[in-house]
Amino acid sequence: MKISIIGSGMVGSTTALRVLEDRTATSLVLVDVVEGLAKAVALDLCQSAPLRGHSIDVVGGSDYGPTEGSDLVVITAGVPRKPGQSRADLLGTNAEIVAGVASQVAHRSPDAVVIVVSNPLDEMTTLTWKVTGFSPERVVGMAGELDTSRYRYFVAEAAGVHPSEVDAIVLGSHGETMVPLPRLTTVRGRPLDEVLTADRIAEIVERTRNGGAEIVRLLPRGSAWMAPSASIADMVAAVVRDERRVVPACAYLRGEYGVTDVYLGVPVRLGRDGVVEIVDLGLDPDELASLHRAAETVRSRVALLDETLPESDADASDASDGLEALRVESRVRRAVTQVLWERGSADPEEIEALTRRVLERMKGG
Ligand code: NAI
Secondary structure (H helix, E strand, C coil): CEEEEECCCHHHHHHHHHHHHHCCCCEEEEECCCCCHHHHHHHHHHCCHHHHCCCCCEEEECCCHHHCCCCEEEECCCCCCCCCCCHHHHHHHHHHHHHHHHHHHHHHCCCCEEEECCCCHHHHHHHHHHHHCCCHHHEEECCHHHHHHHHHHHHHHHHCCCHHHEECCEEECCCCCEEECHHHCEECCEEHHHCCCHHHHHHHHHHHHCHHHHHHHHCCCCCCCHHHHHHHHHHHHHHHCCCCEEEEEEEEEECHHHCEEEEEEEEEEEECCEEEEECCCCCCHHHHHHHHHHHHHHHHHHHHHHHHCCCCCCCHHHCCHHHHHHHHHHHHHHHHHHHHHHCCCCCHHHHHHHHHHHHHHHHCC
């Protein structure tokens, strides 16, 4: 399978290393906007071949040409958090970067499955889906794997067991509305509340929600990359080998869990064509309410993308139809919001309905 990784920073380069060592790619292409970076990382990886036994050529550069016809694209381009920043603070900068990258992916690799990693994750996954115009099954975000891995590690540490003996899943958004599920967590097959006290479980849930920030505070710059790249590599393996096993991932919901038209972290079966199925875990009313709160947070942030999306410039030649459509949609939504504000009403549902009506009319000529 031909795999391209966009962004050769900490997450992108370690993902490339894991993909190489997992032997999941038959061809690996790295792209980074910084001249020389992707080429240097590719060369460095190739020079480890005699020691690590992998044999495929890794190509790196700033040009998207070599990515042509990729089966799987991983998007890690963007800026990471600084101490004190939330993932949402990255929205403006990364929207511009990810929209440009997604546009290139749509042109060069129209049949690819895309795994989005750039933050804020749920919003960047939505943006990638819109800009590429791909079916939602082919665009997924990586966050739940990482959040779940952090949670399992913290539980294992507290319970004194091996991390692989903790079964768990974390849903929701990659941020403050993350939804760890202690009720469905088991340690060596026993329910978590039989192993740890309620206070200890609450502490672990909180630490998981802040798992990324804890690392950001310790680092001189940037954010975590080891567990993130391990999580991406796991998703890559599920796609490449068409495993169809359940992983937590950011996927597009069409009524599952009572949520419609939002990208959110849920359990999915992941295979060669992307999301094969969204799996229903049978959540209780409190868990469902938490998931719905997460969905509303993502929905409101996606609306903010309108403010941040770059306007069409003179060099629109590399813009995909999806990106152009998104720009038109965002101009219409802004105009509709303005008109409704002036009339003293700014009900989000009304804005959405009117925006849709105007867009339908425009399509109809
Ligand atoms: P980094 O700064 O080490 O690397 C980012 C790379 O993207 C840089 O090399 C930069 O030159 C490149 N880049 C920027 N604009 C680009 C463009 N237009 N085209 C191609 N490349 C471009 O950052 P790091 O640590 O690798 O993180 C990357 C992203 O992943 C960040 O947004 C971070 O917040 C996110 N992240 C998400 C996680 C998740 O669970 N979803 C976990 C960890 C990081």
